[in-house]
Amino acid sequence: MTVTSPAPQASSLAPERRTARPRTVGTAVALVAASVPMFMATLDNLVMTTALPVLRTELSASLEQLQWMVNAYTLSFASLMIAASTLGDRWGRRRVFVGGITLFALASIASALATSAEALIAARALQGAGAAAIMPLSLTLLAAAVPPARRAMAIGVWGAVSGLGVALGPVIGGAVVQGISWEAIFWLNVPVAVVAVPLVRYALPESYGRRQPIDLTGLALAGLGVLAIVWSVIRGNDDGWTSTRVLGGLALGAALVAAFLVRESRTDHPLVPLRLFRVRSFSVANASAFAFSVGVFGTVFVLSQYLQVALGYSPLQAGIRTLPWTAAPMLVAPVAGMLAPRLGVRPLLSTGLALQAAGLAWQGLAVGSGASSYGELVPGLALAGIGMGLTFAPSATAVLADMMPDDQGTASSVNATIREIGGAVGVAVLVAVFTASGGTLTPTGYADGLAPAALVGAAIVALGALVTLAMPRSTGRLTA
The missing domain is CATH 1.20.1250.20 (MFS general substrate transporter like domains)
Structure with a gap:
């Protein structure tokens, strides 16, 4: 659960290495095409917060399961974001962006149809994977679609829409849960995606970046390490902070994160270049x-x-x-x-x-x-x-x-x-x-x-x- 503050990427503000010839579309159309999917993903960061008490009753969820309904989305989102950006550079940013929207919509359907806490947690993890492709690529595609003279204005509006998603998340979630049902907070994403996909294909030109391999080993080490640490903290009170499972999970997480840092310092194509720090x-x-x-x-x-x-x-x-x-x-x-x-x-x-x-x-x-x-x-x-x-x-x-x-x-x-x-x-x-x-x-x-x-x-x-x-x-x- 987190608020995503807009951070313009410099690669978004410079000419791309390969960019398809854009159609002549208005800045407003490009803004809508890039911002609507981003708003959808941002909204789902906090839209569940006001639904948690209802989910606890409807799905007989424990406090631990409520945490995973939030953290499954967040951890999936965090773990895959950089990988999605790299895939966009190699396969085409618009193609990966549309794929992220599609996956997000399918995962939203799975969330709405969930009949158990475990099923909803799994669907939320898939939603996070879709959001990981939406958030980092929406700004890049927008910047390539608008004239340089209007780029700063477009990025400012994009950031405002992101903030609007954060602000309205709890309100929209509360209104939908109270007026319709908790399932409806996920069904809402489906018509948005149906409209967004053809609009993106029409208004946003395809573009590519530097082609480089994805550090799959680093991705696995980082994702599993953070997952082990979060899981151990969540289990601490129930299992005991000195229990073998909790201490073992924390030790495993720390070891995996350490291995990730070693890996990133030695590979030619690091997921996270440590020199930046x-x-x-x-x-x-x-x-x-x-x-x-x-x-x-x-x-x-x-x-x-x-x-x-x-x-x-x-x-x-x-x-x-x-x-x-x-x-x-x-x-x-x-x-x-x-x-x-x-x-x-x-x-x-x-x-x-x-x-x-x-x-x-x-x-x-x-x-x-x-x-x-x-x-x-x-x-x-x-x-x-x-x-x-x-x-x-x-x-x-x-x-x-x-x-x-x-x-x-x-x-x-x-x-x-x-x-x-x-x-x-x-x-x-x-x-x-x-x-x-x-x-x-x-x-x-x-x-x-x-x-x-x-x-x-x-x-x-x-x-x-x-x-x-x-x-x-x-x-x-x-x-x-």
Whole structure:
């Protein structure tokens, strides 16, 4: 569960090595063709949050299974994103993009037809694989389809649509679940895909990038390593943190991740070029983005259910009440984007993460002190939302600021992957805190676990704010 902040890829902004002759289509048509599938994939990051209490009842799902309904999508998305970009370079970006849309739609049908928690988890993993092909390629295809003079405007609109998907996810999910059924949140994707595929083929020209082999060994090591770590954290409270299964899973995950790093340092075609992390602005931006995702989206997972389980709101009412948090970035992010060239990204990132930490701490303290009304949470939600808006654009700028042009596409994909992995780890870690603190899925027991979980999330985000102090002062600042 994660929010995807737009990070323009430099390869998107330069002429491609091979690009099909585009039809003469308007910028608006190209924008719709690229943005609608991306909106669909972004929406499904958070559309399930307000449906979780209903899924718990309808599918007799445990808390662990609810986590996997979210994390199966996120881990699949994160693990396959860079591979999908590489396949797009080799086989054709539009071809892989259309394939991703098709897979996403088929997986949505499977999700809607699921009659058990296990079936829904498997379908969500397939959805994540489809989204992995949609997100990194939509911007690349859009940039190639619009005239250079309108490219910056088009990318700005693309980013706004991405933010809209984040903001409306809980609201649309709540409205559909309450007004129709939980299955309908997945059926909605099908007509969107049916319209999107021919529109993409009409409006977006085919293009190719550098042809290079996919590091399948590295892909397997990284994916299985992260999966083992997340699985172990999720099982920690039930099996015991010193149990053989949990300790063995953590050790296996750590060993696989270490093997992945060794592999990437030696192969000629690494999935993640480790040399990128020698650039300080890139390393700091990714470390702070990981902390942000762990703290914020782990808290979103538990808070979204609190509004229904403990405060008694309907799914739609709960979704609407997340808007001070999820919609604020749409207003604040453009302002941060304008300020970054003047101030540099470091003060904006530090301030944004500090405000998010304060917002999460406010929520945790309010719940822990016995808050019984939504109004007591609003200041914390607003602080977190403003801070999130200050973080998005500067973080994207920092990732790309000191990269060579040929590396910027890869750098953007690596950053998006790290954020997605952070979201999955965050859900696992904060639910573990929730459970260990005595939290239960009951009106009286939910606050017992939510308060410490939100405070742990706040501490992790605050650590991310401290990390940003290592960012070079000049990063992102335009010199006169």
